Amino acid sequence: PELTPTAIQAGINLSRRLFGGSKEPMDYKNVCTTVFTPVEYGTVGYSEEDAMAEFGDDNVDVYHKSFVPLEWSLSEGRSAHQAFTKVIV
Numbered sequence: 001p002e003l004t005p006t007a008i009q010a011g012i013n014l015s016r017r018l019f020g021g022s023k024e025p026m027d028y029k030n031v032c033t034t035v036f037t038p039v040e041y042g043t044v045g046y047s048e049e050d051a052m053a054e055f056g057d058d059n060v061d062v063y064h065k066s067f068v069p070l071e072w073s074l075s076e077g078r079s080a081h082q083a084f085t086k087v088i089v
Helices: 004-019 048-055
Strands: 033-035 041-043 062-067 083-088
């Protein structure tokens, strides 16, 4: 949650709590998170477990897909590898 719009909103919420008497905390639920390591990872929204607990097992669909990202397809060294995505609806 170090993205500039998120940091700005967190600062606004903090100043409202410190000086305006607000009790509303920052909501990070729909803020995307990315980890830049050799195995890149990103997420946004509910985890599968949280979605099922919130909406019920029958109301949640989970899709898995392997694919070659455009960036990887342009490089011979990476085009043989696939990425993985999991989408929770």
